[in-house]
Amino acid sequence: MYEQLSTLLIQILSRTVNIFANKLMPMVGVEGGAVADGSIPWDTVIMTLIVLAALGIVFGVALAIVAARFVVKADPKVEKVRDVLPGANCGACGFAGCMGYAEAVAGNPDVAVSLCAPGKAAVAEKIAEITGKKAEKMEPKIARVFCQGGTSLSQRKFIYTGVQDCTAAVLAAGGGKSCEYGCLGYGTCMRACPFDAITMSADDLPIINKEKCTACGKCVAACPKQVIELALMSKAVVISCHSRDKGLEVKKKCQVGCIACGICVRTCPVEAIKVDNNLARIDHSKCIVCGLCVKKCPTSAIHDFIPMRPRAQIDPAKCAGIDACSKVCPVNAISGDPKAVHLVDQSKCIGCGMCAARCPKQAIDMVSATPGVMKKSHVAKAAVSAGA
Amino acid sequence: MLQHVLTIFIASALINNFVFSRYLGLCIFFGVTKKMETSIGMSFTFTAVMLISAALNWVIYNYVMIPYHLGFLKIVIFIGTIAAFVQAADTIMKKVVPALYYKLGIYLALIVTNCVILAVPLLNAEENYSLFESMAMALGSGLGFSLALIIMASLREKLELADVPKSFQGLPISFVLTGLIALAFLGFSGMITL
Numbered sequence: 001m002y003e004q005l006s007t008l009l010i011q012i013l014s015r016t017v018n019i020f021a022n023k024l025m026p027m028v029g030v031e032g033g034a035v036a037d038g039s040i041p042w043d044t045v046i047m048t049l050i051v052l053a054a055l056g057i058v059f060g061v062a063l064a065i066v067a068a069r070f071v072v073k074a075d076p077k078v079e080k081v082r083d084v085l086p087g088a089n090c091g092a093c094g095f096a097g098c099m100g101y102a103e104a105v106a107g108n109p110d111v112a113v114s115l116c117a118p119g120k121a122a123v124a125e126k127i128a129e130i131t132g133k134k135a136e137k138m139e140p141k142i143a144r145v146f147c148q149g150g151t152s153l154s155q156r157k158f159i160y161t162g163v164q165d166c167t168a169a170v171l172a173a174g175g176g177k178s179c180e181y182g183c184l185g186y187g188t189c190m191r192a193c194p195f196d197a198i199t200m201s202a203d204d205l206p207i208i209n210k211e212k213c214t215a216c217g218k219c220v221a222a223c224p225k226q227v228i229e230l231a232l233m234s235k236a237v238v239i240s241c242h243s244r245d246k247g248l249e250v251k252k253k254c255q256v257g258c259i260a261c262g263i264c265v266r267t268c269p270v271e272a273i274k275v276d277n278n279l280a281r282i283d284h285s286k287c288i289v290c291g292l293c294v295k296k297c298p299t300s301a302i303h304d305f306i307p308m309r310p311r312a313q314i315d316p317a318k319c320a321g322i323d324a325c326s327k328v329c330p331v332n333a334i335s336g337d338p339k340a341v342h343l344v345d346q347s348k349c350i351g352c353g354m355c356a357a358r359c360p361k362q363a364i365d366m367v368s369a370t371p372g373v374m375k376k377s378h379v380a381k382a383a384v385s386a387g388a
Numbered sequence: 389m390l391q392h393v394l395t396i397f398i399a400s401a402l403i404n405n406f407v408f409s410r411y412l413g414l415c416i417f418f419g420v421t422k423k424m425e426t427s428i429g430m431s432f433t434f435t436a437v438m439l440i441s442a443a444l445n446w447v448i449y450n451y452v453m454i455p456y457h458l459g460f461l462k463i464v465i466f467i468g469t470i471a472a473f474v475q476a477a478d479t480i481m482k483k484v485v486p487a488l489y490y491k492l493g494i495y496l497a498l499i500v501t502n503c504v505i506l507a508v509p510l511l512n513a514e515e516n517y518s519l520f521e522s523m524a525m526a527l528g529s530g531l532g533f534s535l536a537l538i539i540m541a542s543l544r545e546k547l548e549l550a551d552v553p554k555s556f557q558g559l560p561i562s563f564v565l566t567g568l569i570a571l572a573f574l575g576f577s578g579m580i581t582l
Contacts, residue, residue: 047456055452055465059472066476070483096490168549 077106077130084126085116088194092117092216106131117141118195118214141215142233143197143208146242147183147225148303149254150203154179170224178253181242183227192222235284236305237291239264244278251299258301264293269330269354290352292330309351310366316341318363325355325364393524396517398579400528406504407536407566408573413504417536418562420495427541433495434537435530437477438505441470442526445509446519459513466509474500504533539569 082102089097093115095104104111105127113133114124120140128134160169160176166188169175175184185204197212198219206219206228219228227242239258243250247259260278265271272286273293280301282293294304312333314325321339326332333349336342344355344364356364406412420430445466453459478496481489499505508529512522543565552561 044457048458048461051452051456051458052461052464055448055468059468063472063476063479066479070480072483072486100490163549163551165549 075103075106078102080130081106081127084119084123084130086118086123086214088118088214088216090118090194090214090216090218092214092218105133109133117216120214140233141230142210142213143215143217143219143228144231144238144240144305145183145206145208145228146238146240147181147205147227148240148256148301149177149179149182150201150205151185152203153256154182154254155252167222167224175225179243179245179250179257181225181227181244182254182257183223184225188222188224189219189228192218194218232284235282235287235289237282237287237289237294238303238305239273239280239282239293239301240303241279241301246278250278256300259299261298263296263298264302267292267296267330288353288357290330290354291350292352295350308368310353310368311346311349311351312344312353312355313365313367314342314344315363315365318361320361320363322360324358324360328354328358330354393521396521397524397528400525401532401535402573402576403579405532405536405573405576406507406529407533408570409577410507411570412507413502413533414566416498416502416504417533417540417566418559419498421537421540421544421562424538424541424545426495427537429492430495430498431534431537433492434499434502434505434533435527437470437474437496437499438508438530438533439523439526440477441473441505442508442512442522443519444473445469446512446517446522449509449513462510462513463506466506470505470509471500504529536569540566543569 078099079102082099085098085102087098091097093101095101095115101111101115105113105115113127113131114121116123116127155178156176157178158173158176160172162168162172164186166175166184166186169184169186174180177184183205185200185206187198187200187206189206190198190200194216195212195214197209197214198206199209201207210233215230217230220226220230225242231238241250241256241258243254243257245253245257247261250257250259258278258280260275260280262275262280264280265273265275267273269290269292270286270288272283272288273280274283275281289306291304291306291309294302312325314334319341321336321341323336323338323342325342326334326336330352331348331350333345334342334355335345351366353366356366400406404410407414407417416430416434420426448465448469449462453461453465458465474496478489478493481493481496508526509522512525515521517525540562544562547561547565556564
């Protein structure tokens with residue numbers, strides 16, 4: 001049994017060697033320049049080995065020298081920072097991906113630790129810890145949609161039936177909406193968002209999820225109409241319109257556009273609103289988010305992203321009857337004789353907070369209102385605030 | 389002489405375009421043409437690597453392999469040379485121009501095992517081209533490949549917005565498109581007779 005097997009093995013082996021020596025080597029030898037007479041061209045074989053070994057050594061040594069000469073010292077901080085970063089590679093920091101920012105922030109002392117928008121303050125703190133830099137205060141930002149004119153509230157100039165994408169629709173005479181500044185509603189921003197923070201409402205307007213939005217700016221870049229802007233999250237009163245058409249034109253095209261009437265400019269207690277080129281804009285560095293303009297706007301173009309405003313309540317124990325609050329109240333909700341305890345009319349109070357800021361005795365608290373009090377002023381508004 | 393070199397250049401760029409008439413390098417061709425940006429980055433890197441590796445391989449072929457009758461080792465040695473060169477370029481670029489490295493470095497790894505890069509030195513060796521002719525061949529092939537990438541990238545960006553039947557979406561329609569462009573490139577074949 002064993003003998004049979006071993007003879008078989010030897011036979012197979014000798015066959016293979018024979019085939020290799022007689023058939024394959026001469027074939028190689030022809031091109032290699034050796035004579036094809038059935039013998040193994042040993043000088044070619046040896047030359048092959050020598051040349052391949054020499055080339056291998058040359059390449060190996062060259063690569064070793066290059067690797068030693070051009071070594072890039074990896075900073076251990078870079079790896080640590082990269083582990084802390086969210087890894088979305090969104091580019092909101094202005095560098096090429098998370099790795100690019102990690103290298104910049106670890107290597108360059110001038111690069112701030114707070115540039116990662118998705119990571120927010122928590123990541124900034126961790127990066128500051130790793131790099132030994134100071135974490136400055138970072139106000140959270142959010143993407144805001146500057147259009148409320150959904151399909152039900154705005155006019156169309158034609159019916160667009162092409163590819164359902166804003167970048168395609170805008171090529172067809174600027175899209176179907178008669179307002180050339182408005183949202184087209186085909187959801188390009190929704191598809192651009194790496195964090196699934198944008199959904200489209202029934203009225204074809206993007207709704208931005210406050211929790212998920214990281215203010216990376218992808219949607220801002222994706223929108224062909226520049227309808228979306230990044231704004232501070234704390235400045236929750238926004239004139240949600242970009243139309244620079246004249247008031248009459250806006251009225252014809254959209255029910256909720258800014259007609260530049262200037263009522264908000266006169267209403268604003270801190271002069272934060274200016275009308276420029278037929279569009280009112282809020283200077284957010286001045287705005288105190290009182291919400292007065294929201295109530296006064298005749299077309300409801302100004303949107304309040306605070307879903308339920310608190311109401312003012314006067315603590316009778318602290319109130320000294322100075323009367324400063326009733327003078328400052330824009331809606332005359334506070335009444336009371338001087339030097340007597342004042343009262344707030346809860347049905348009138350709009351929760352602007354101006355009296356609380358004014359009271360020298362800190363007698364006024366802003367108390368959250370009951371949900372039933374809030375009135376829904378507009379369909380579109382309710383839709384937007386659902387996402388705010 | 390100059391006319392001959394020019395002929396080689398045009399022939400390798402258009403008539404024998406590696407993608408559209410030799411059907412080589414299709415993996416990179418379909419891989420990087422989804423975006424214009426990446427295909428332009430790839431084009432630059434590809435042409436540069438093509439030129440340098442063709443020159444290196446020409447030197448090795450003519451001064452090492454021919455004298456020792458080792459022509460049959462072309463494939464092995466050319467692959468080794470290209471791999472070593474690309475690895476060295478990768479390392480040097482990372483140190484000297486990190487900005488360029490992060491832009492183009494990812495393509496280098498793809499290029500190492502690319503068939504077009506290997507095909508050019510092989511064809512040069514087969515035709516016994518001089519160094520000058522080899523360079524013309526390499527430049528022509530590199531630019532021809534870049535042309536193919538850029539044509540395809542611009543078409544595929546348009547394709548994103550087209551209403552393609554579901555079963556054809558993605559790679560299938562790209563192949564159909566490539567076939568159509570190849571058909572158009574067939575028109576170059578009568579331009580120069582080699």
